[in-house]
Amino acid sequence: MTLQRKPKVIDVARLSGVSTATVSRVLNDPAVVSEATREAVLAAVKQTGYRVNRAARSLRTNTSRTILALVPNLSNPFFSNILSGLERELSAADYSLLITDSGDAKLTADHIQRYVAAGQADGLIILDGGVDLQQLEVVQSAAPTVPIVFACEWVEGFKGASVRADNAGGIRMLVDHLWQLGHRKFGHVSGPDTNVLSHYRQRAFEQHVVDLGGELRPEWILPGDFSIAAGKHAAAQVINMPEKPTAWICASDQIAFGLIAGLTEAGVRVPADVSVTGFDNIEMTEVFNPPLTTIHQHRNKMGNEAARRLLAQLHDYETEVNTPTVMPVYLVERQSTGPVSKKVEMCSP
Amino acid sequence: MTLQRKPKVIDVARLSGVSTATVSRVLNDPAVVSEATREAVLAAVKQTGYRVNRAARSLRTNTSRTILALVPNLSNPFFSNILSGLERELSAADYSLLITDSGDAKLTADHIQRYVAAGQADGLIILDGGVDLQQLEVVQSAAPTVPIVFACEWVEGFKGASVRADNAGGIRMLVDHLWQLGHRKFGHVSGPDTNVLSHYRQRAFEQHVVDLGGELRPEWILPGDFSIAAGKHAAAQVINMPEKPTAWICASDQIAFGLIAGLTEAGVRVPADVSVTGFDNIEMTEVFNPPLTTIHQHRNKMGNEAARRLLAQLHDYETEVNTPTVMPVYLVERQSTGPVSKKVEMCSP
DNA sequence: CAAGGCCGTGTAATCGATTACATATCCTCC
DNA sequence: GGAGGATATGTAATCGATTACACGGCCTTG
Known part of the structure; x- marks a missing residue:
């Protein structure tokens, strides 16, 4: 309970009598570690209150476990409903949600690159159908490994996933x-x-x-x-x-x-x-x-679904990337x- | 225009004929560099399309330039209005906005620590007045350098900044x-x-x-x-x-x-x-x-103000940390x- | 003219985790 | 009994930027 500096892998390693490599393995790929060691390490993690430093992990793995949502207008309750669905799904998968509001300005490749090229986001969810197709293609070709999923709105001609209402x-x-x-x-x-x-x-x-x-x-x-x-x-x-x-x-x-x-x-x-x-x-x-x-649409679920498709692309198990998902709607x-x-x-x- | 791997400081340094240290200085503290070098470096930055890798910077500086907003319910338009104000102000200061939705669950120190202890956030904006005071204090004492600002709602007894309507x-x-x-x-x-x-x-x-x-x-x-x-x-x-x-x-x-x-x-x-x-x-x-x-309140402006107070604390120029800011309201x-x-x-x- | 100070820049250590490669141990099977 | 494979773990390089410290050149001043 003495409040020291933040614990690091090395502290956990020392406490549990293993190397840092093993600690890291316990945290990222537990199956390869023997059960006894695994338990010892987990105990040490708990005891020290260790949390991986995301910056260090990101740097090493070239991955941020963060998704960027591009919203044209955060004040609009429609968008926030979708965001809510997104956030639930992402945080369950241990991803974080970064949000930027394009506001009145039209979204440019440059604005997006500020996040993507800086390695701040592994994927993009775009709620703004008003993005210029060419700008999008610039982003795609500059960062071909960063998947983009449109939610609710979309851009005609865009090669990539989208989730929309019927x-x-x-x-x-x-x-x-x-x-x-x-x-x-x-x-x-x-x-x-x-x-x-x-x-x-x-x-x-x-x-x-x-x-x-x-x-x-x-x-x-x-x-x-x-x-x-x-x-x-x-x-x-x-x-x-x-x-x-x-x-x-x-x-x-x-x-x-x-x-x-x-x-x-x-x-x-x-x-x-x-x-x-x-x-x-x-x-x-x-x-x-x-x-x-009126017509009811499950905006929350659209957010969920968009997150799921994005994660699927990130983890390479999405097959039909370009097919839009069309969510059913209901007459009220x-x-x-x-x-x-x-x-x-x-x-x- | 050949699409290579991402440019790094070393590439910019080589192109402009200086060391990486100088490139970094141009980007972070331009005043200490001579004008000629500065221009050469900036030209090289533009030519290469270089962007600092946030993970590397974060790791080295122990700073994320990211603020975490804790929202009880993202679907609620009230909160999204505040977020909108927050986002504008933060992104103008080159900070990013990370959002988490506490949802039905009561926000715990542990949930917050997932972000704070991992170094993902430099500061917290809390829109949820339902957080337990003790949990908050746990976070504060575990991370005394991470400022917390309440926006719109707040917790009685909390030692720290808040922005509220009248x-x-x-x-x-x-x-x-x-x-x-x-x-x-x-x-x-x-x-x-x-x-x-x-x-x-x-x-x-x-x-x-x-x-x-x-x-x-x-x-x-x-x-x-x-x-x-x-x-x-x-x-x-x-x-x-x-x-x-x-x-x-x-x-x-x-x-x-x-x-x-x-x-x-x-x-x-x-x-x-x-x-x-x-x-x-x-x-x-x-x-x-x-x-x-009814009574009108400027939720957007509350977001702005909360962001400003948070940044002020981060940059050490806030004097009256514990005084709440009370925003005026209007009869309609x-x-x-x-x-x-x-x-x-x-x-x- | 030497000492001291300032300015601009470079060298190299550093942040903390991941992981390629090496090593050690044990088992199996001919 | 030894070759070969599987399993578990350790060593150390690595990701990319920042920055303490050192250095060289120039200016000032007694």
Whole structure:
């Protein structure tokens, strides 16, 4: 219990009467050491309170046991959910999680290299679909042994692993749900047009409405950016439309909140006059008035899965590196959707 | 452009015709090197694309330039906001941010030591007020040179820095606001009773209502846990109260959402029949129906400030280590509060 | 002009763990 | 009984940067 300097392998070795090599072996590859020695060493480890010095280990093995997550905006709860899943899985495998927030700035190869080339990270998890493909390829060719896995978002054309939600499937579920309620005229408020999720959701929307034989008009597709403000802005436009869809599929829950708030303010009732759906099933959807029909995705599990795929690549037992993992999503029916109403047209001011 | 093995100091040294010592000096303490040499070395650094190997540096200097953040629940957007502020400040100072999620498990000295004793972190930012004081003290005495800063939450009795919001001040603003609207009978839905923020908010509530001469009854203080569910549960109790407060101050926005949802469902109108306030000003407060009167705190800035205080301690220029930094908060008036209504009693079923 | 100081730089030890290679012991089987 | 193999352990080199110490040159000053 005397507080000395930090114990090192040599201290453990002396105490247990073996060499440093043996101590190291007990810690890294116990099977090669005889049981008696192993126990003696472990006892000495416990007694001294020894912990390997990560810097020394990293230097020698050229490995950091650390994964870097690149997040476009840490404040965004979506990302933190994924991070949470990541962290659990990584720490269980004795890996640490380093996080950097690319912030407003576009992520550059240089920024990533600050970590990778310095040997600070053995692998990368990228939550930011806005990275430039060329920059990514620079990183890949400079550090070919450092695996990269995309989680949630991804970059089209990137050669490597990704874990994503079934965005198209989710949209189809929503359209089907509304279709069954009798809706035939659909509108969409989209996400930011630089975002890959926006594209997938919008494309699936258009495709599926057409496939079902519903009515689809270009002016019923409004641009947005996943935010509440975008939803409010869309509401202002909707109100002035001469002819309106009876159902709006929004690219995010937040857009739906804004849209509903704006419509409600203008006297349009949801779902009596018009149905609205979200995407993501954030916590608030349940308590919003009306509770929002939306798509739920397990962001935590996406984090887990991304971590698993990364570790698999690190340990060379991943076979299908380039195949994306598509995680299932679920329809959550609440009260923002209802049977189509005949009097929608009359609600225009 | 030929892709070789990673360049090292020795490569830079050779290219610029100096010794490794000089290269290192240019990088770490440029002032001691003559201008001509410095420029030559920097040119060679650029040409080779050299980056210091962090592991080697860490090993030699016994320093990691990495800060560990201990988060009780990464999924919680509050924490991620603080992390965001932290990350910006740290990365500007060329520090990296390592994150661990204590999860459901209570944080132990052992868990922290996994990082600290291994030399993975030079300092700690703790966002979890639920750590055991004794465990903390174990860490402090085992690693007296590793500074610890609490952000947002904190542990009573801990000797060290903390950065917090003015929780009591925020509650007083809310009570004052309601008082001016004519309210005299106040209720409170509290946070988890293990949480230091809950205590501060509840105590400030009781104190200030008494100071103003309002009515305070023990049965008007309901236990909760910051969640929507807690608010809903509180609503069920409120509805059956023979005599009710005219205003409810909730320990979090989420509680307020749940409470309002529950009350609305039971036919109680907010704010016509009863006023309700939240705490935190999360994004949804604005679009909730009715928009929530609440207290705003700059979580990002708390992160910044915590990082600054930590760096100050690391670089030995912090003077008042034990004084908490209390960040100001702001009242945001929206539509969940209104003048006291005389007919509240009649709304009981 | 010699002594002393300062400045800029180089040499080589050092941080703490891992691991290639060498060695020692014991067993098996012809 | 000895060759050969398997098993367990030790010795010492190594990872890449930092830095104590030493050194040489130049300037100042009595």
